[in-house]
Amino acid sequence: MRYQNTYVNLDTRLYHEQLPTALDNPRAGHFNTQVAQQLGWSEDDDLMTRWVDILGGQYVPAEFQPLAMAYAGHQFGQWAGQLGDGRGLLMAQVLDSNNQPQDLHLKGAGLTPYSRMGDGRAVLRSTIREYLCGHALTQLGIPSSNALGFVVSDTRVRRERIEAGAALMRVADSHIRLGHIEWIASFAPDLLAEFTDYMIDTYYPECRDSEKPVLAFLTAVVERTARMIADWQLIGFAHGVMNTDNLSITGSTLDFGPFGFMERFNPAWINNHSDHTGRYAYQNQPAIGHWNLNAWLPHFMRLEGVTREALADCLAPYEATFMQHYQQGLCCKLGLPHESDSLRLAFEWLTLLEDNLLDYTNSFRALLGLVAPSAHPYEQQLLVTMTAELNDEATQVWQAWSTRYVAQIQQLPLEQVINEMTGNNPVYILRNSMAQRAITAAEQGQFEEVNRVFELLAKPYHVQDIATDLDIAPPLPHTPQEPISCSS
Template identity: 80%
Template sequence: MRYQNTYAHLDPRLYHKQPPTPLKNPRVGHFNRQVAEQLGWTDDADLMARWVDILGGHYVPEDFEPLAMAYAGHQFGQWAGQLGDGRGLLMAQVLDNHDTLQDLHLKGIGLTPYSRMGDGRAVLRSTIREYLCGHALNQLDIPSSNALGFVVSDTPVRRERMEPGAALMRVADSHIRLGHIEWIASFAPDLLAEFTNYMIDTYYPECRDSDKPVLAFLQKVVERTARMIADWQLIGFAHGVMNTDNLSITGSTLDFGPFGFMERFNPAWINNHSDHTGRYAYQNQPAIGYWNLNVWLPHFMRLTEAGVTKEALADCLAPYEATFMQHYQQGLCRKLGLPHQPDSLKLAFEFLSLLEDNLLDYTNSFRALLGLIDSESYAYEKQLLTAIVNELPPEALSAFQDWRKRYLAQIETLPKEEVLDSLKNNNPVYVLRNSMAQRAITAAEQGQFEEVERLYQLLANPYNVQDIATDLDSSVPAADAPQTPISCSS
């Protein structure tokens, strides 16, 4: 691999260098060969032969420089002070086969100075959920961390019950969070200019062409964050814990705790059982992204020599709403196979209202549109459509039939194959439903990882109907059975 451990050579106040604390008897959970090839991991015989030992903390390759990052953050809207990598280590940074810098971050590998009241470990259930979700989002073309693989062990970890400890090698284009700047502003303000230059040179070098590189960088972060959250809304993904320490400066999804994919469409859905006020409900994610950036940006006011003023920061934040709305509305029209124009948006929002009013399944309902347009070629989607229509009470069925008539009238003015391609490429057949992840977890806790492998293969190709799928992969919970909120405990 092509190592480029730049973070390890920044000011030592920003991190604590230490080796991982080994797990007892680490064993294979799953290995992501696609990510391994992207990193060049498969070209190194030693890495391939000893990957379980590496992930289990028993072997640190010579070119690794493990460290725990310091950062801070606002959690549920409140200042939480110093946080940091409490159970993870940035093991190395490498250039992948696209010449993109990637962080190799080992999660669940023991105590660090930033562990606070934690035990430095991760349990198998949360590790499997993060592993499969990162894989799923990447295959859905949503910017996200991924993972090289995970191991399970005999190390006991106590949460609500005693559970097997596990470790995950997370791969992300950056682990620098908004909270890094919050930490610097509070604990090492003299590092702000140096660290800002590092972020620009490492992740946004194109901003050096601007007359004011710092402001150009800040606006890029704002715009990437807006697009990422629009992508979440379009696919029905809820992060669940959008604290400032969980948002990356690169606009890539990071830190999978109580996440979930929307099933029956309820914009007010809260998927984090600790979120008692609904701050991080699905419908609030765009506003929370704005709130986090609004908290983050003023820390750069110290960089007056770089042209940073209150007015300039307001200009950096200003494109957030327009960027989000444009990306979301364009994507919503693509999900209906329609051009981005007012008539299309009217149909799109009417369709969402039908889903919400009748608690229809989000993923299945959009995919069923293929069966509406071409029932002969799309038998699976025709079945989805039939199941959806059969759920509708008479009044709702009448409203749907009226919508269907107007939708098809607009479709008839467009090239049919282009419409079908748009529907197929923007509406997945499969997302990682909580019930799917739970079946894989239950089997894995019995030492059986075949279901993890099946879901890995299924989610690798989410836009096509697959033979390895079961009816349970697209089954919908009962209308009176709300989605179970997920615990932060991991």
């Protein structure tokens, strides 16, 4: 690997150097060969041979320089003060095969000075969920952290019950969060200029060509964040805990806790069982992204030449960027051009899904069975299943809508329509039930289901023989999609 350990060269108030605390008898859970190749990990015999020991904290290569980051944040809209890596360590930074920086972060590495009341560990169920979700989002084409692999161990960890301790080597283009700046503003304001330069030079070097590099950087963060959240909305993903310490400066999905993929379409769906007010409900994510950025940007007024008016200009593109990306993506999911008639059809379609609690992923994919039934027998069956759930009144709405939709489609080249629809509507998402079956088997020492789900999610836009009916089955109608616990 091509190491580029630069964070360790910053002011020592920003982190605490330490080794991981080894897990007892770590054992292989799953290894991501694609990520290993991307990093250059697979070209190093020592890393390949000892990857379980490395993830288990029993062996630290000489080139690694482990450290726990300090950061702060707003959690559920309230200032939470100092937070930081309470169970994870930034083990190394490298340049990947595309010459892009990547952080290797070991989650479940033991106590750090920032652990607060925690034990510094991660349990197997949350580790598997994060491992599969990062993989799923990456293969769906959504910017996200991914993972090199995970291990399970004999270390016992207490949550609601005693569980097996595990560790995950998370790989992300950056682990710098909005909360890093919040920490600096509160505890080390003299570091703001230096740290801002570091963020620009490391992650946004193109902004150096701007007349005002800092403002160009801030605008770029705003726009990347808006596009990421638009991608979430389009695929039906809910992060569940969009605190400022869980948003990356690079606009990549980070920190999977109580996440979920939308099944039956309910925009007010809350997937975090601790989110009693619905702050982080699926439909609120775009507004919360704006709220977080609005809380983050004022700290930069400490820098020379950065005014409140300039920061307002940096934040201003958020809504337009989000709406452009979301609306264009929504039209692509229907195979239609981005224009007013297409958007009208799209929002009527979402209303039909919501009013009848239809499955979000299956219903969009089922439209291929309407557009090109002979070429898409799988999607034609999805269409039959979907329409069978409609009552008489809803059937009339569907028939009227589908007639207008097909009329629009017939004005376009069919091959183009099919390519748009197949490339923007996955067959498979990581449903809660799918993840739970993999977790249940893994807790019994069987990781075959983790591997099968991993392989299924590697090609989410293609119908696959290894799939089962359970992989596409939503909860029963009017059965709430269960929220996920934060304990991990």
